[in-house]
Amino acid sequence: MTDLALRPPPEPSGLAVAVARALAGRSLVLIGMMGAGKSSVGRRLAARMGLPFVDADTEIEAAAGMSIPDIFEVHGEPYFRAGEARVIGRLLADGPRVVATGGGAFMNPGTRGLIAERGLSVWLKAELDVLLRRIRRRSDRPLMQTPDPEATLAKLIAERYPVYAEAALTVQSRDVPHDVIVDEIVATLAAHLKVAPPGTASPPGAPPAGSSPAGPGSGPQAEQGSAS
Numbered sequence: 358m359t360d361l362a363l364r365p366p367p368e369p370s371g372l373a374v375a376v377a378r379a380l381a382g383r384s385l386v387l388i389g390m391m392g393a394g395k396s397s398v399g400r401r402l403a404a405r406m407g408l409p410f411v412d413a414d415t416e417i418e419a420a421a422g423m424s425i426p427d428i429f430e431v432h433g434e435p436y437f438r439a440g441e442a443r444v445i446g447r448l449l450a451d452g453p454r455v456v457a458t459g460g461g462a463f464m465n466p467g468t469r470g471l472i473a474e475r476g477l478s479v480w481l482k483a484e485l486d487v488l489l490r491r492i493r494r495r496s497d498r499p500l501m502q503t504p505d506p507e508a509t510l511a512k513l514i515a516e517r518y519p520v521y522a523e524a525a526l527t528v529q530s531r532d533v534p535h536d537v538i539v540d541e542i543v544a545t546l547a548a549h550l551k552v553a554p555p556g557t558a559s560p561p562g563a564p565p566a567g568s569s570p571a572g573p574g575s576g577p578q579a580e581q582g583s584a585s
């Protein structure tokens with residue numbers, strides 16, 4: 358884990374940058390359960406796409422001036438959820454960027470609507486055993502502080518996966534290097550946005566390979582903010 362975290366972020370790559378351009382100002386929003394890898398994958402994906410990265414949980418903590426466990430303990434979950442919806446609304450107002458959301462965020466219908474309007478959602482889908490192994494490494498997730506974390510997680514999966522399935526795209530998260538998942542997300546986005554790999558022939562009538570339907574001036578704006 359640590360050695361992965363210390364690895365330098367990837368450089369922007371041609372296809373990923375072309376995909377960022379094709380988002381035409383929308384943000385890429387990673388959704389999924391705790392432990393799915395939204396933040397670690399999102400940070401590397403953003404670097405590859407030449408976009409700023411933002412972690413919604415970190416922004417909520419900054420706005421509240423306290424940690425998520427403390428928000429849950431002092432103010433309760435409904436207060437956290439209200440703040441979460443507000444913060445994600447604000448983050449989506451200034452795209453394009455890669456946004457990692459907390460596991461419960463997409464369950465809010467208003468947030469789902471906003472993400473559909475101003476973003477493109479990718480569900481990082483993971484099996485229970487993968488999530489459980491990862492979640493057990495950390496103790497800062499209030500929802501998992503129960504006598505039977507496996508049962509809690511199974512219940513959350515049963516409630517949430519049918520809703521997560523409303524995401525525009527799904528990529529399977531599993532125990533492989535983050536860059537493998539990043540490659541798969543870029544390929545999935547390229548297929549969805551009909552972006553051809555740079556250097557390949559474009560089909561007749563299509564924009565030049567590696568270009569975007571959005572045209573000039575809509576490119577990635579890495580200078581907007583720094584990776585957090």
Ligand code: S3P
Pocket residue numbers: 389390391392395414425458459460461462497498499500
């Ligand atoms: C939550 C997930 C957490 C955090 C909070 C609640 C959830 O984020 O927002 O503890 O409801 O699943 P991660 O998914 O980033 O762990």
